Amino acid sequence: MEYIERELERKFLAMNSVFKAVMVTGARQVGKSTMLKKLADSEKRTYVNLDNSRDRELAKSDPGLFFQLYNPPILIDEAQKAPELFEYIKIICDKSDKTGLFWLTGSESKKLLKEARDSLAGRICILKMFSLSQREIKGKIDLGEMDFSLKKLSERANNFPDNNLLDIYTHIWKGGMPGTVEMTDEQRMEYYESYIETYLIRDAVDDNGISDTEGFRKVLRACAAFAGNLVNYSDIAQAGNVSVPTAKEWVKILQSMGILFLVEPFSNNELKRLIKTPKLYFCDTGLLAYLSMWTSKETLMNGAASGRFFENYVVSEFLRMYSYSKSKVLITFYRDTNQKEIDIVIEENGILHPLEIKKSSNPEKKIINSFSLLEKSSLEVGEGGIICMIEKPFPLDSKNSLIPCNII
Secondary structure (H helix, E strand, C coil): CCCCCCCHHHHHHHHHCCCCEEEEEECCCCCHHHHHHHHHCCCCCEEEECCCHHHHHHHHHCHHHHHHHCCCCEEEECHHHCCCHHHHHHHHHHHCCCCCCEEEEEECCHHHHHHHHHHCCCCEEEEEECCCCHHHHHCCCCCCCCCCCHHHHHHHHCCCCCCCHHHHHHHHHHCCCHHHCCCCHHHHHHHHHHHHHHHHHHHHHHCCCCCCHHHHHHHHHHHHHCCCCECCHHHHHHHHCCCHHHHHHHHHHHHHCCCEEEECECCCCCCCCECCCCEEEECCHHHHHHHCCCCCHHHHHHCCCHHHHHHHHHHHHHHHHHHHCCCCCEEEEEEECCCCEEEEEEEECCEEEEEEECCCCCCCHHHHHHHHHHHHCCCEECCEEEEECCCCCEECCCCEEEEEHHHC
């Protein structure tokens, strides 16, 4: 399979030029090692994979000898399997003025991140990778930062074909796991089944001490049923036949494994009566579709849950975009106790960009009336719009546009 260039490459190389160690974390099989090995092609860098039992045992039992055998600059795969290395990495970093000494990958876990931050504070940059975005699959990763003005949206849209519902749901149904890109539908179904058993369940047991694997599977499937909705731990617990505290803990574990993410509700001191419950989404829509037992993209596209999957797709694309971008933003959603809501609020440089998500090619303009709710906050409300199935950007008013979902 031909290598697909990743959006994270730019940020990784930028951080590598100023940090002595850079770690890439994320869910299993999203392409962390593949990207770093590709970047290492142009330089002389030692490669060690701690899945190798001999190297792993040496790293755990005698880290000093390990680094005598394997000298920096080095790429260490699956670094979470030998946390004993971190203290020695700190010592080596402190003895050298060079940047980019250590490239590390790790399947995401709270324990790994804590150990890395505690041991290597000030020496390490930790970046997160997700499965392939639609932009990466299409080779459209050099379009610059997202700008919601009509002029910039139109310029961006010129780089993409017209929006197409079947193309969007093909991506939603397939997901973005690099290993599945060239698979048949049958092969992909088996891949996700193996992925759950080989990686998720094993990591739940080995890294998180979960013994009730059947209950964990049920909670995972329950999360898929509630994707795109407010988190309801009671319902998740009931579906998994576990206690509410256990359901909460397992959702946190699935977050730490890079399977789920929660979007927090918008909060502002000037606004009262805002809800405080986050919304749950899956990082990869292909895994979500498999867990929800949709058998084809057509049945998913025409099914009752199609709107919920469309929202998950849009929000997860924004998650990828802003994780890899130069600017830092806050992604939230607005909902108050009167059930008034805005699907996404992007806060960037003190400006709020309100966005609605609709699986329609011609959504009603009145949908953006809810944006006025944000005017009571202490922040400026900037450009926004409705992310939908329209073919090209189209103005709704001086600030808001209909935005094709395939350009984000």
